[in-house]
Amino acid sequence: MEPSPAIQDHYPDDVSHCYGCGRLNDVGHQIKTRASDGGTTTEFVPEPYHTAIPGIAYGGLIASVIDCHSTGSAAIFAMQAGSRTVGDGESPRFVTAHLEVDYVAPTPLAPMVLSGRLVEIKGRKVVVDTDLSVEGEVTARGHAVLIEMPDGL
C-alpha cells in the first residue's frame, strides 16, 4: 500500500524553508508527517552526532521533531475537519504557540516514531499530543498548541 502523502510536501513554497520540516531546506531534517489510523505519524532517523551522552539522543532534537511533527499534525487535523485530505490543494501552515515535552526515559539514538493525536480544534487553534517511541517504547511525550499562520506573516 502506498503511504499517505506527507503534509510537508504540500505546504506553499514560501513556508517550506523550516530547518525541521521544510522540503526546501537542503540541510534540515525534512521530516514527513502523514495521516495514520485516525492520528498522525512521523518517522525520523537521527544522525550519529545528535547525542546527549553517547548512544542517547539530545533533548533539543526530541523537542524539535515533536515541534515540527505537531505543526504538521495540526495542519492534517485542520484539513480533515474541513473534509479535505492531504494533497487536496495547498495545506494550511501552523506555528507553535506553546510546546511541552516530558522526557520519560532516555531516548536511544535510533529510528524514532512519533504518533500524534488530536486533542482539540477550535477556530485557528489546534492542540496535539504526541508519543515519541524508539523500538516500541515511549521515551518522550509532547503537548503542543498550534495556531494557523495568518496570511502574509
Next chain:
Amino acid sequence: MEPSPAIQDHYPDDVSHCYGCGRLNDVGHQIKTRASDGGTTTEFVPEPYHTAIPGIAYGGLIASVIDCHSTGSAAIFAMQAGSRTVGDGESPRFVTAHLEVDYVAPTPLAPMVLSGRLVEIKGRKVVVDTDLSVEGEVTARGHAVLIEMPDGL
C-alpha cells in the same frame, strides 16, 4: 572584565558530547552558559539555515537552546547552593525531565540572549525559567525541570 567561566567547559569529559552544549561535539551548537547578575546567561548566534520562515528562527532551535541553557543553569544554581562556583572542580550534570516553551513573538534569525532564573531547588531537582531575547525583545519563554544525572547513567 573577564566573563565568568562557562559551566559547559567544566563538565566531565564523558558527559560533554551533547549536540546542543557539549564542548566535545565538533558539529554541535557548543553553547556556553555563565553565572550573571544572580541568574545565568547564554548567548547564541544562529546559522542562516536555522529558519522557520525566511528571517525567523525555527521553533525547534529555540526549544533546543532553552533546553541546554536550562541544564547549564541548573548546574550553576546547584553549585551556588553548595557554596561552589563554576571552575571549582567538575560541574554536576543535569538532564531535562520537563520542558515548556511559550513562543510569544516570532524570533528574528539574529543573535539571541538567554537569561535564566532559579525558581526552585530541592534535592536533585532544579526548576529554571528562561527569557530568550533578540535585540532586547523577549520572543520566547522557557520553563524547565532538571534532574541531576545519577552517577554511571
